[in-house]
Amino acid sequence: MHLPSTRTLQAFVATARLGSLAAASASVAMSVPALSRRLAGLERELGVRLLERVPRGVVLTSAGDDYLAHAVAVLDRLQAAAAELKRDAAVVRVTTIPAFATRWLLPRLPAFSARHPGIEVDVRTSIAFERLDDGQYDFAIRLALDHEMATDPLLPIHLLPVWSAAHPRAITCPEDVLRHQLLGPDHRPEFWQEWLRGVELEGQAARPRAIDALLLYEQTLSGAGVAIGIEPLISGLLRDGRLHALTAHRQRSARSFFLVGPAETRSRAARLFRAWLWSEAQG
Template identity: 30%
Template sequence: MSQLPPLNGLRAFDVAGRCLNFRAAADELGVTQGAVAQHVRQLEAYLGTKLFERLPKGVALTSIGRRYHGTVATAFEALRTATDDLKPEPGKVLVSVTPTFAAKWLIPNLPDFSARHPEIDLRILATEKVSSFHGDGIDLAVRQGEPPFGAALEAHLLFRQEVIAVATPSLVEGQGLPVDAAVLAKLPKLHDTHDLWPEFLRLKDVEDKSGRGLRLSQTSLAVDAALFGQGVALVSRFLVAGDIAAKRLVQITPDTMPGKQDFYLLAASKTKHNAAINTAITWLLARAEE
């Protein structure tokens, strides 16, 4: 492998190329003007080419110097960014959640967190993939699953999965609530990737007569479609509790279906918690219980 150029020379060149003045570069670096000039000369000698034209007042980059400075400046910026990403931020908490959990529960509840804890920067990573505490730099995660989740993680139960069937009041207007089996069979069904309708209908001994139905990639989209009156959605009760309370949705049958996986708040071992993480954990658990 080729050796790197002298790093002091690269740093002096980076700042001097931005300032186009050795004295200003020296002030920024906290060294003497002579030291900046010497570092730049050493770099030019190493490269075998001139990087600056020395002028009576300041310096100017040569054509080669301009091209090289763009690359060097980008490299230093990448180093700064990588270093900043590694530095702990005491007031920052990054929580990984699914897009549905983010849209239907966490974001609607965030005003309460912001009002109570304005000093904490709670950031949301909404993704379906399993995030890594180490590789993705997350502090907390909300996921469906079954314990144990591993010795390096602590798990707190947030919600039991209780699946219910919901629709807009207008969709079942005149049918009476709860709807009977014949009405349920004919109502349009909204399907997501969990595909819970076959099991739900088997529990009720109902044969579906509604046709293919709308198929969506996320539960949050199924809830949105239900809110627009496009069919009946099967969803965990806590995700639509606000819509039911506001009478935007109604539970069309009292039957519920327990899910196979509950919702858990996951965190790294307590030895890696700071005050902001502990505050976020306490708030999430209290808010979920409410």
């Protein structure tokens, strides 16, 4: 037995509910003769009478009443599935570390939303490198060593000391930095080590105070000390003049931010977000 098409089920449900071929034909945008043929074909395929013609329209038989419940359930489930797919296709799920989300990604998202108002970007933060193969996320933006990754970095990292614009003492060379309290992200002590090595001060006694990564630059702005600046996370603060930096001695880190995702993105929304993200990173 051939399964009826959704169009046929819609025609039957409309006729059963409205009790009139004329009213049902208008509801499903089908002529009365075409509707009659569909209903007759459905009854012939099932081998039972679903509808009885009466002077004022049509009424359901007992078999038709039973079949109506199944037809409605099928159409409802198909409609719910289509709505869920449409909703999912318009959502891009991204996981990244908190500092990247707050300092770089979230300030830029309004521009993406203005360009693509029908797409929602759901950003979740985590220090752990979340798996992507279970379909929970479309992309991960993660910090990694360049030599461990097989793809080009989304955003290379440069390191440089930064301090509050209200800092009372001048800092003009790398040696000056060591005269101040050094601040660094608590989970990334290697950043200060990288910079000191790059400016040939690795052997100096430097003991950075570990600060929660989300609060590092707030502490720096308050005048607590000199932090290791991570470009691109500090770009906005430098541009606004809230932080000053030893820009002549910026050092390229061995780490970068990488965009990680499946080889083929699952939706048009994800493809649009990926293209926009690369454009933002390169611009």
